[in-house]
Amino acid sequence: MDPNNIRMREFIYSLIDIKPNITILDLGCGQGYDLFRISELLDDGSRLVGIDSMENSIIKAKKNYGQDVRINFINHNFAQDIPFNDDSFDLVISNNMLECIKDKQHLLREVHRVLKPEGQVIFAHFDWDSQLIDGDNKALIRTITQTFNDWKQDWMDDIDSWMGRRLWRTFQDSRLFTGKIETHVLTNTKFEEPYYGHMMIRDFESLVRRDMLKAEDYKGFLDNVEILNKSDQFFYSITMYIYVGAKS
Template identity: 25%
Template sequence: MTASPAHPAENQSPDWSDIEGSAAPGYFVDYLDRVTAQSEMRRYKQRTYRLLGVGPGSRILDIGCGTGDDALAMAAMVGDGGRVVGLDHSQSLIDEARTRVTAETAAVEFTAGDVHRLDFPDGGFDGCRADRVFMHLRDRERALAEMIRVTRPGGRVLVREPDWDTLIIDGPGRDLTRRVIQGHFDRVVLNGWAGRELYRLFRRAGLERVEIADTSTLVLTDFATANQFYGLEAAARALNGEADGWLDHLRQADADGLFFSAVTGFTAVGHKR
């Protein structure tokens, strides 16, 4: 594995709601590429395309598209008669996504924007998805309402989110492990409970045939990857020395081939009336 670009700053975590203001160039691209390289991530992403009904001729909007890989995969599925738009708050990620377009994925376009105020007319898309975006949003009801607005009647809306209170680590001491992990995610993401609230959000938004159509657990058994994905060192540092031994224990467990972590994600799907 190649060296990764610097983490934003000591004792801090990246701010996904303000990418340009928060980290070294390349950090987010590298992070997303490493996450997407996990086979379980690729599996659930493929499933989201099927649940959204993506096929030849589909018009699809991917909210918070990041480096654009999902939009590009769907562009290859919709073909010449379809259209995929990838939208992201971050201009630098949109720039990166544009570099990844090929002849097979020419049905895609990438645009900068904010899901809270989508600059698209009503009902122009057959499907709209957001993958690991809602945890970073100020107003998730408004974002979902916007996604529904731009979807045609009968079209589908899909959101995928982890729930960070489901992140379990085989650490020393239950109380300390809970405090390190849960305290960390309470600080670094706006809403670590995004996963569990999807069903309620979708039902309240008036979508039909709402279901949590897929759940899965990402298991990581190496400390380096878990540390990069979850910021375990930053999480421990926040306890001002109290969790130094906790971190040493995890590193030793890793050296002994015994490190274990797992987090669960949820995919909600609903149909627009």
């Protein structure tokens, strides 16, 4: 994993109010990396649950981290209620999931319900329109990034490339939490694996396969990126916004 991505995730973990025997729910846990890393910070009496709507992700999470008896992974459709009783968790955490949910306020009501009194909530989300890539063709770079940011992929129920900047409004609309916004900027100056900017720019090629971008435009953009990288001038960044709050 990109060391800058790891640094960003560690910043998010540092916002957790860690205490003995803590119970944590991760919404959109993916393949389980965040819960695994958080579990390394906790005592043996802690309990961690990860939920994801992608069955393949849950299978991989169980394979990768299921040996830890404190961690449980569940495949679940977020259009339904969270499958836990009221006041079950000390912390509900989520990373880059909220934009994919159609009824965001229903999800926040469910988060509020399963949180213990004065429980903590941490929701992190990239603002996809904050992606910055240096290059010689500003118009083309803007077109490519905005086309990718607004692409609703098949597995997504909803999309909002401004979800990062809308975290505050979304939580304020719920009137269920009190909190604040933290920010972290992920920056890469190398275009190579395993850096996040490399992965994203390579993923932009998906637009060509779906006739959303001309192949020659993508090639011209990529060639320019690689030239800048060879002269140690490549630059990529994206901003992560984090809502850190408590159950009202």
